[in-house]
Amino acid sequence: MAVMASIRNIVILTGAGISAESGIDTFRGGGGLWEQHRVEDVATPEAFARDPDLVLRFYDMRRAAIQTKEPNPAHTALARLDREWPGELLIVTQNVDDLHERGGARRVLHMHGEHLNAWCTACDRRHRWTAPLIARPPCPACGSSALRPDIVWFGEMPYRMDEIYGALRGADLFVSIGTSGAVYPAAGLVRNARELGAQTLELNLERSQGSAWFAETRLGPASELVPAWVEEVLGAG
Ligand code: OAD
Secondary structure (H helix, E strand, O other): OOOHHHOOOEEEEEOHHHOHHHOOOOOOOOOOHHHHOOHHHHOOHHHHHHOHHHHHHHHHHHHHHHOOOOOOHHHHHHHHHHHHOOOOEEEEEOOOOOHHHHHOOOOEEEOOEEEEEEEEOOOOOEEEOOOOOOOOOOOOOOOOOOEEEEEOOOOOOOOOHHHHHHHHHOOOEEEEEOOOOOOOOHHHHHHHHHHOOOEEEEEEOOOOOOHHHOOEEEEOOHHHHHHHHHHHHHHHO
16 A cells, blocks of 8 residues: 555454364355354244253354464464554454464454353343353352353344454554455444545455555565565554
């Protein structure tokens, strides 16, 4: 981008595409998770009320699986940017894996929750959780057996939207990486960013539902596009 030198504050939105090369399934498209499971069966509060064992087993499997995966060069490049960027920076991720953190990033906000958290709906506390939930382990704080995956299901409100909009208000650049632009409110952030005067850049394997909203779209695998872009931004800063 020609005017990269004038950028100080950056908001980055990431989606499943940034973790695809680490071996974590994306949601949409051929072989995607939502082709193998119906959203209504495993990812809504109604599904959890109807068949909690099915839902807990689904997330137990996903929680176990992500612990066997490793960050890829896209995650480590964003971590480098986080370390070296002197201005404001926020990585807003829709991902519920911990690969941004394990890659070394610190300024990360999980708007759709985290696999490695359990949320007690009795006392409203959250706990770091790597084990299964299917046997209804007690909440370490209150002892109740009301722990659920700390995942934002369809029909629930994403987390920390005020912080996200606050960061967008100060952003000079909004970058979207590896997301299909199919799920709101995340998919609408690019429009908020534009209205607030930020430059917009999309890095994705293919054109997405949101591509038309970005000033620039670069197509390719995140493991190549993201390190190249980070090099460019740090070089220009
Ligand atoms: P999707 O599965 O909808 O989209 C993944 C995007 O990543 C697609 O546009 C792919 O083209 C792109 N992609 C795939 N491999 C890539 C690669 N190697 N490099 C770059 N891009 C690649 O995933 P999300 O947009 O993250 O919500 O989905 C949004 C939300 O829908 C998720 O957070 C989840 C899901 O339902 C919840 O679970 C609450």
